[in-house]
Amino acid sequence: MTSASDQDHVAAGNGGGVAALDPDEVRASPARTVPWLRIAVIVALVVVAIVLAYVRAGSSVVVVQAVTTGILIGGVYGLVAMGLTLIFGVLDIVNFAHGSFLALALFLTFGLTQAGLHVYLALAISVPAMFLLGVLVQRGILAGAMGKPLENQLLITLGISLIIENALLLFFGANPRSVALSGDRGVPIFEAVANLSRILAFVGALLLAGLLYLLLQRTRLGTAIRAVAANDTGAQLVGIDTRVIYAVTFALGTACAGAAGTLVAPLVTIEPTTGSLFNIVAFVVVVLGGMGNVVGALVGGLIIGLAEQLGGIYLPGQSPLLSVFIVFVLVLFLRPQGLFRRSA
Template identity: 55%
Template sequence: MTDPTSTATAPAPEAPPDRGTQRRTSEVAVPLGVMAAVVVALVLVYAVGQRATDLVTQSIVTGLLLGGVYALVSVGLTLIFGVLGIVNFAQGAMLTMAMFLVYEMTTSGGLPVYVATLLAVPIMFLFGVVVQAALLNKLTLAGSHEGPLLVTLGLSLLIINVLLMIFGGRPLRVPGSVDGSVEVFGAVASYERLIAFGGALLVAVALLLLLRRTSFGMSIRAVSANAEGASLVGVDVRRIYALTFGIGAACVAVAGGLMAPFLSLTPTVGEQFTILAFVIVVLGGLGSVTGALLGGLVIGLVQTVGALYFPGTGSLILVFAVFVLVLFFRPQGILGAPQ
């Protein structure tokens, strides 16, 4: 029989684990694990891949430079999805639209390509704001999922066909402003691709700082987490939705201007980036800007290094194989929150 006057106390229950600490640890450990896996894979390619070392190095450098631009296209897409919950099927068409804006300003206006890119950014931002405010806000606020999909798909078709009517289907070229190349670890990288990579990283970092260090970024994150709750504390949800879609359009404007000097322009050129952007967004984690950046670099490397062994469309098959493999072990993506 237990003595009720006994002073012995039961052991204190263990404190529950700090979920915030666990999440921060995961946010660091998972990207490091992904990068370690990529490094190991590249070492194996060098060691037993039976390809010339200089050819592998060139593929790695090209893949990193290409992946940076992929990431910038995907950052706008993941931001729109994270805040509005919209899968923007017009992202590739908007990228094409930005490229043709730059083309017009460089050929008809005589502007340097990077000056034209700076001018295209506010134009595309305003275009995105108008599209969201005029076509999507009502559907988004009503909680419709099918409506925005159909609207963005229709917008994509409209943009492509208008560009076809104006410019035709013949491939066009944007005159470059910078010639020459530099040697990077024995590989050759053109200045235009280096500028594109550097510009993509700068925009991605600026976007992260905007989201994490400003009151406007806090409003965006609040709406992303709970639009109704954000509205109750005074956040103008309609305004945040419109500005977020505008920022997503501005991101593709930067990407389009940076890529225009080394791509052939056709009204459907952006469509080749649409599927890859979706793959990168899901791979990096839906709504994660950092995940989109990391996913873009990984996909760029897989595509270019994989092309050494699977030329043509074979490298895309490898991209989707890696995509499925990652999601098999981590369904939420590299930096996505567990569901």
């Protein structure tokens, strides 16, 4: 529903929700509607969760700190998950290798900063590099399994992640590394303090997410991608080369992981297994936002970032990831279509 001129490319006259990539989603929402009620419910739930955390912690500093940290890292989760959900929406692939692409970008960034490059300038190299790798992986490996049962693609991406993760382990060893951001310091936000690198990662992630959204909504390429997501046969019939779209979409997804990898490089310990953590969270976010829903992924990222931090308050002593999984299982069972999709 972006512009009338784009409509002739889209054979299967889809209504298009908000950057909805999954065909079911397109069918479910015939007109562009913003689900105000659902947004209100989600906001209310988040507010309740924050209030409960305040009651549990008994100090506003703790809660404000948790909310700040949660939202800031949530933006990055959102960017990672946007790439994952894009791949799922268009190629129907549950990409287990997504986190390992992120890890690869982390190590690439580490190498580039060791060579004297500034962290954020490394984006100019890591993003195109991961895009290229995405094209190669899709054309070279995954293209042979398109249209096969879901398990086959899942296993192939699992194989890719095993290879990347362990190649990093083999060549770099298990010693954790870190990238320092010169001039990094704590920035006060309300009662909380957040590192400058964290804020920059958040802002960068939001900017890139916005760019991706514009690309999908406002360009011919984006229209073609959405057309393939809605109906690949129809898209092929109107002259879209679906093989190119598959490759480009997968590459865009890995580029998201690559960008996120560089952005979080100053925040995390750089190990071969760091990526798998992000992978797990990204899956949760994708299901939360609705598989194939790009905007949902971003919102889901923020929610999961919050859930992770507030979970640390609810369940002291347990890993923050545990609360992420609890949210995940609840969403899987109660709203497997995601928060933003009407049940079929």
